[in-house]
Amino acid sequence: MPGRYHIHTKVVPNRFPAITRSGVIAWEEGCLKCARCVKKDCVYKVYEKRGLDTRQMLDSLDSMCKDCFRCVQNCPNRLIHKGINPVYRALGDSYWTPEIISSLWFQAETGRIPVSGGGYGGPFSGKGFDAMWTDMSEIVRPTRDGIHGREYISTTVDIGRKLMALEFAPDGGLISQIPPLIEIPLPIMFDILPWSPPDDKIIKAFLHGARSLGTFVCIEESYLQHDMEEFLSHIILLIEGIPHHRDKGFFQMLRMVEIPDSGETKALQEWLKEINSELIVMVKLPLSAEAPERVFQLATDGVEVIHLVADEYGMEWGGNPFFIADRMKDIHLFLVEKGIRDQVTLIGGGGIAMAEHxxxxxxCGADAVTIDIPLLVAMECRVCRRCKEGIPCPVELEGIDPLWGAMRITNLIGGWHNQLLEILGAVGMREVRRLRGEMGRSMFFEELEQEFFATMGNSR
Amino acid sequence: MEQGIDPFQFPPVQEMPGRFRNAISKYRITIHKTCTNCGLCISLCPYNVFTNGLKQPRVSREHFCPGSSCSENDFYCVNRCPEKAIFIRRNPSFEALGDRRWPAELLASTWYMAETGCIPHQDLNYKTGDSNGGFDKIRFIFPREERTEIADEGVSTALALNRSGDNRPQVSIPVPFYLAGMSFGSVSIQTMLSRVKAAVALGTFCSTGEGGYPEELTPYDDHIITQVATGLFGVREDTIKRVRIVEFKYAQGAKPGLGGHLLGDKVTPQVAQMREAVAGSALFSPFPFHSVYSVEDHKKHVDWIKEVNPRALISVKVSTPTDVDMVAVGSYYAGAHIIQLDGSYGGTGAAPDIAKKNIAMPVEYAIPKVHKFLLAEGIRDKITIIASGGIRSAYDMAKAIAMGADGISVGTADLVALECIRCHHCESGRGCARGIATTDEELAKAIDIEWGTQRIINMYMAWRSQLIKILKRLGMRSVTELVGRFDVLAHLDYIKEKEIKGYLD
Structure with a gap:
């Protein structure tokens, strides 16, 4: 029986009251103090538990209300109103929406999957990741066993280069050199943040979280401090060139290094491999229209892992930019066509905001993903980007306890892991490795629109 | 009474106001202290918004006020009030209501239909939601000239459910819809009985969902569809023998590929007894049927039910995977009479958000996919296609039929008729705060069965009259003529009004 990967979650309370969508119950003048709203109508006992958060002057009526409108509809003088919380509406931006941010908060607090009643209430589709759906399978497959079977679904992925065949000498000895391979128990690694408050404690929270989850954190060499060295086996160190101030023994403790795609890439990779042949070297490549050719070139040159990065909205660089999912499809299919897809590991990052992404x-073809902003959001970040401007963080992220942060991150990833299992269970797959590039088990907005809607209105 | 070509006596519409003191309205009317209580507004307003009050008129039917669009009328109270004491503005609570699929206006118009049985006279969009795709971007192409040659009574909305030509009974319903499965446990017995009794009055069916067959439903056996789902909760030979339609639930659109999950809080002693389970512990209905690995296995299931109940029609409810067309063909060859395509917008007590949003295709694609495939296979006229999981209005119903369904099945709209506000908190605490989707005895008392029945009847009677209007405008005498008529539909992203002869609505 294979070992089961289980993420232990527990409720980790917020430091600040969460910002909720609804709220703002306004009383107009003229209340008769009949207490109908308090005593009779609130089934959630919101009024009885009412309190004030003095730090932010937030009334708990706003955060605990569940929008049933009973008090609004039963007030004898029609004095109670509800509205959408303007602070909620102002969260994030059009990509990092208030819905995404509050859903990430919920997961980081509880470790649970967001569940709701009443069916789907969102838009039909949207840009980027919202322009595709994943498949499900109506009839059971022998690899499935209902809700208990999901515990055996593997989310493990391999990071490194793979041989397509083994070569043997006439005497039966193995000629091929087996390249190093790292298994991570889930297809998520943590990346450098596009912005963040002063981040010593934040990085430590990432490191504690990554270690307990069995995954990695990308860290720039200049950020690495002495007291982080106990985490070296969970760090992907990003170096721009040969760091002459580090001794070779240091590189023997590392398992992964990331280097930029440049003219020096090959030389740097060889230098690293010379010191530690078990070290896995990942090449960071910003996505652009040239990426498919470049990835092919790198893969042919023997690169093991390619980290394909988009910006924080999932967009690539250059004119007429593609969304990360579309470019990933291109790259994957190009490598498949060239017959070398399985030799190299592709990791995508930038704009991954939800488990479904x-x-x-x-x-669309990635073996694994890197995430960044969601990790900050797990620690109550509001994606206000004030830190970018040097304005103090409204949730004091720079002062967090790293262990608290790590537990929040663990909860979030626990939620994502569970949601990945839901998706895999529905498609009837037992391994996330099999999901890679399975575009036939998904449905794309543009294709379906063309097939069914674009021809409407034509006479028979 | 002459009822036209459908020899069915439809139930009367009766006004049935909401249960709450204040209806939620689009506009908010306030009367200033300067009011002299002259009563002019009371006598002017044809919508009876005002009633007599002690010091000033009472605003008792605010939700009937057409708002500023009334300003052109000479009875517009704001202009006519001698003291200029009446103020009409947007209700601030209105925007906090609903979601993209069920915006506040669609909710309010459904409440209006449930209260009055009529199409809203206010400026409420009762035709589409705000999802920006699918049904909400599809319009009918109506001929510009008004058609008058067909009378309302000359239009049939009836649907025959057994098209297979086997020796089983023909079951016809006078309306092209039946009420979708919502289990006892996910909704209260009051809600369930309201729906069932409305189905009886409308001559159609109501599915039990997967929660067993409460004894209270026995008088209505002829209008019940009993569900056989993976958990087999409360399924007994006896319950299968009682009914005219048995429904296999392979998957549910709201949680495709995931099975059902009734939280422990909702498993009260009554629910537990019905489902033959233990009170207080969560119940899983696994996904999928573990006895079905193939279409052949599926046929074995269908044969089993047919053997137990020789007069039953078989319906197969499936979700919408990429190969939903193959699933439909498989169901036909297994001997099903009805294939129900369940989209992911449908309501359910609790489902993971990731599943509702992402897994399986929107039902708007699945309907034409299955219709066209069965047509190409030459078996389209042998099986009935029912679309569900996202039908919110008469317009959605008509569009689904024009896209290839024979009829539809509805659940959420029924709950909205019972004053569900789509807060999405069916699962929390004691369950639905509005007493609809709950098993909490005290909360469930909020629904009176007679009230609920009439509200649902009213809504559907309004839907039926809209369907008849749509058919008449298209020059059709039967809803069966509308099936698969893509030529009368247009998608706003691909067709502009000026490119076509008719007009879009």
Whole structure:
């Protein structure tokens, strides 16, 4: 029986009251103090538990209300109103929406999957990841066993280069050199943040979280401090060139290094491999229209892992930019066509905001993903980007306890892991490795629109 | 009474106001202290918004006020009030209501239909939601000239459910819809009985969902569809023998590929007894049927039910995977009479958000996919296609039929008729705060069965009259003529009004 990967979650309370969508119950003048709203109508006992958060002057009526409108509808003088919380509406931006941010908060607090009643209430489709759906399978497959079977679904992925065949000498001895391979128990690694408050404690929270989850954190060499060295086996160190101030023994403790795609890439990779042949070297390549050719070139040159990065909205660089999922499809299919897809590991990052994005990018051809902003959001970040301007963080991220942060991150990833299992269970797959590039088990907005809607209105 | 070509006596519409003191309205009317209580507004307003009050008129039917669009009328109270004491503005609570699929206006118009049985006279969009795709971007192409040659009574909305030509009974319903499965446990017995009794009055069916067959439903056996789902909760030979239609639930659109999950809180002693389970512990209905690995296995299931109940029609409810067309063909060859395509917008007590949003295709694609495939296979006229999981209005119903369904099945709209506000908190605490989707005895008392029945009847009667209007405008005498008529539909992203002869609505 294979070992089961289980993420232990527990409720980790917020430091600040969460910002909720609804709220703002306004009383107009003229209340008769009949207490109908308090005593009779609130089934959630919101009024009885009412309190004030003095730090932010937030009334708990706003955060605990569940929008049933009973008090609004039963007030004898029609004095109670509800509205959408303007602070909620102002969260994030059009990509990092208030819905995404609050869903990430919920997961980081509870470790649970967001569940709701009443069916789907969102838009039909959207840009980027919202322009695709994943498949499900109506009839049972022998690899499935209902809700208990999901515990055996593997989310493990291999990071490194793979041989397509083994070569043997006439005497039966193995000639091929087996390249190093790292298994991570889930297809998520943590990346450098596009912005963040002063981040010593934040990085430590990432490191504690990554270690307990069995995955990695990308860290720039200049950020690495002495007291982080106990985490070296969970760090992907990003170096721009040969760091002459580090001794060779240091590189023997590392398992992964990331280097930029440049003219020096090959030389740097060889230098690293010379010191530690078990070290896995990942090449960071910003996505652009040239990426497919470049990835092919790198893969042919023997690169093991390529980290394909988009910006924080999932967009690539250059004119007429593609969304990360679309470019990933291109790259994956190009390598498949060239017959070398399985030799190299592709990791995608940038704009991964929800668990579904991870699954969808894997369907589009990535082996694994890197995430960044969601980790900050797990620690109550509001994606206000004030830190970028040097304005103090409204949730004091720079002062967090790293262990608290790590537990929040673990909860979030626990939620994502569970949601990945939901997706895999529905498609009837037992391994996330099989999901990679399975575009036939997904449905794309543009294709379906063309097939069914674009021809409407034509006479028979 | 002459009822036209459908020899069915439809139930009367009766006004049935909401249960709450204040209806939620689009506009908010306030009367200033300067009011002299002259009563002019009371006598002017044809919508009876005002009633007599002690010091000033009472605003008792605010939700009937057409708002500023009334300003052109000479009875517009704001202009006519001698003291200029009446103020009409947007209700601030209105925007906090609903979601993209069920925006506040669609909710309010459904409440209006449930209260009055009529199409809203206010400026409420009762035709589409705000999802920006699918049904909400599809319009009918109506001929510009008004058609008058067909009378309302000359239009049939009836649907025959057994098209297979086997020796089983023909079951016809006078309306092209039946009420979708919502289990006892996910909704209260009051809600369930309201739906069932409305189905009886409308001559159609109501599915039990997967929660067993409460004894209270026995008088209505002829209008019940009993569900056989993977958990087999409460399924007994006896319950299968009682009914005219048995429904296999392979998957549910709201949680495709995931099976059902009734949280422990909702498993009260009554629910537990019905489902033959233990009170207080969560119940899983696994996904999928573990006895079905192939279409052949599926046929074995269908044969089993047919053997137990020789007069039953078999319906197969499936979700919408990429190969939903193959699933439909498989169901036909297994001997099913009805294939129900369940989209992911449908309501359910609790489902992971990731599944509702991402897994399986929107039902708007699945309907034409299956219709066209069965047509090409030459078996389209042998099986009935029912679309569900996202039908919110008469317009959605008509569009689904024009896209290839024979009829539809509805659940959420029924709950909205019972004053569901789509807060999405069916699962929390004691369950639905509005007493609809709950098993909490005290909360469930909020629904009176007679009230609920009439509200649902009213809504569907309004839907039926809209369907008849749509058919008449298209020059059709039967809803069966509308099936698969892509030529009368247009998608706003691909067709502009000026490119076509008719007009879009």
């Amino acid at each position: 991870m699954a969808k990018l894997i369907i």
